[in-house]
Amino acid sequence: MMVIKRLHQIARYLSSRLEGYLALIFGLLGVMLMLVVAAHWFLVLEPTLRAEAESRAAVLAQSQVQGLERVLGEYQDPEHLQRELVSALGSILLFKDGSTQEHFIQRISLMFDYDLFRVPPGSLDLDLGTTACDRCFVSRIPLYHPQDRLLIGVATCYSSPRFLRDLTGDLGRTLLWVAGLILLSIGYAWFQAQRFLRRLRESEHNLRAVFEAAPFPMLLQADDEPFPRRANAAAKRYLDLHETVEGCLDSEAWRALAGLTLPTQAGETHEVNFDGLTHDRTHWALASSVPLRFSGRTSRLIGLADVSELKTVQEELRTASFTDTLTGLYNRRYLYQRLNHEIELADRYHHTLSAILFDLDFFKRINDTFGHNVGDDVLVCVGGVLQSCVREVDVAGRHGGEEFLVILPHADLAEATEVAERIRDAVASIEWSMPGLELTISGGVAQHCGESLDAFVDVADRRLYMAKESGRNQIIAMPRGGASEGRDVPTAEPTA
Ligand SMILES: Nc1nc2c(ncn2[C@@H]2O[C@H](COP(=O)(O)OP(=O)(O)OP(=O)(O)O)[C@@H](O)[C@H]2O)c(=O)[nH]1
Structure with a gap:
């Protein structure tokens, strides 16, 4: 019995501590969730989308570079060839997205193997387009001679980062907004929970104070327990309650009182008389009993108002009247x-x-x-x-x-x-x-x-x-x- 009571006390203590940290725990869980989502975004989603955007850019560059190979096959004269190549590169650089009017390929440079391609060395190395292209996708496309299919050079295309934007849209920004909102909500919930718990504690403290300071006896008894779980100072005095070795509140008067039928409805009162109190006389009390749940158990709050003296006076008056x-x-x-x-x-x-x-x-x-x-x-x-x-x-x-x-x-x-x-x-x-x-x-x-x-x-x-x-x-x-x-x-x- 003592062990169970001790365990019960520990459980109650832990539960009350946990209540205090509940909001914090939820806040931490929210932050962890955000970290998991962010990690997933930066480590998995973003790299995958980038790779996908790079391959799209490479495919587009590949399709454009094919036109260059045709030019290389058609013109033998280096000067003429260079002019044609510049013109072809210019048209590649002018290639735009119809909806955004943004250039797909922002820069392109050509490098040739002059040992295989018989033109004066360096005569065809070209680098056209904007030089400021930090986030551009770089695709190196091999150039083959159209007749003998020999690798004669490399075209390096710097494609616009719009390929990545097409894939991700505003996902990153949206995620940031969502994360911010979640953090805000968690913060607000934590704040409210703390306020609610503080009020709950205050209210419980006030109730305990009222219960303890009540000038009339009040007892709290669980329906499945023979002894009161709590008794205020007035009840302990009135019923002469003492703590037994098992830690229960008990007395002769309590036993006499517990054997009586007490009212079961809120607002109902019964006059009860019972023995077992000090002064060795039958006591009269006005008893009320309100059903309630306490710590998850069906209980009742018993209130007593001693009317023994009133009864004596009543009896004296009754006798006098007869x-x-x-x-x-x-x-x-x-x-x-x-x-x-x-x-x-x-x-x-x-x-x-x-x-x-x-x-x-x-x-x-x-x-x-x-x-x-x-x-x-x-x-x-x-x-x-x-x-x-x-x-x-x-x-x-x-x-x-x-x-x-x-x-x-x-x-x-x-x-x-x-x-x-x-x-x-x-x-x-x-x-x-x-x-x-x-x-x-x-x-x-x-x-x-x-x-x-x-x-x-x-x-x-x-x-x-x-x-x-x-x-x-x-x-x-x-x-x-x-x-x-x-x-x-x-x-x-x-x-x-
Ligand atoms: N001391 C005292 N006298 C009372 C009390 N109540 C009534 N009396 C008196 O009782 C007397 C009754 O007198 P009466 O009605 O004449 O009757 P009686 O003198 O007994 O004569 P009979 O009844 O005819 O034999 C009255 O003088 C009342 O004052 C009382 O409480 N105390």
């Missing part, structure tokens, strides 16, 4: 929400549901006699009694003022009445530290029979009113002879 601040019991808002829910469950699953509405007897008198603070303490104390007398599934809360409501799921009227009695007894038995303080409680019990929440509470309320009317300190679970109250089946007689 809690009565004085007694710590549920408040009326929660009681009604819960009762609504329990009614739905009872209707759906056809199970029993009962409720008890309590009211402290003559509570005003306690307030008036002992003061409001004592009244508050009494309310808190009664709340505690209520809480201790009900099951875990039951819900006890403050209905308002000195009224309390107890919800009893899966309890019929008889069972609820029993609980109500237990509470009444318990309240009556409280030993108050305040001399002269006595407290009783009255209650109305109702079993749900399919009616609405308001109607259900109303039944309990009317029975509570009856209890009050009947002298207080008692529980009413059925109307005494009231036909309109006879919906639920009483199983216990009212007590006094």
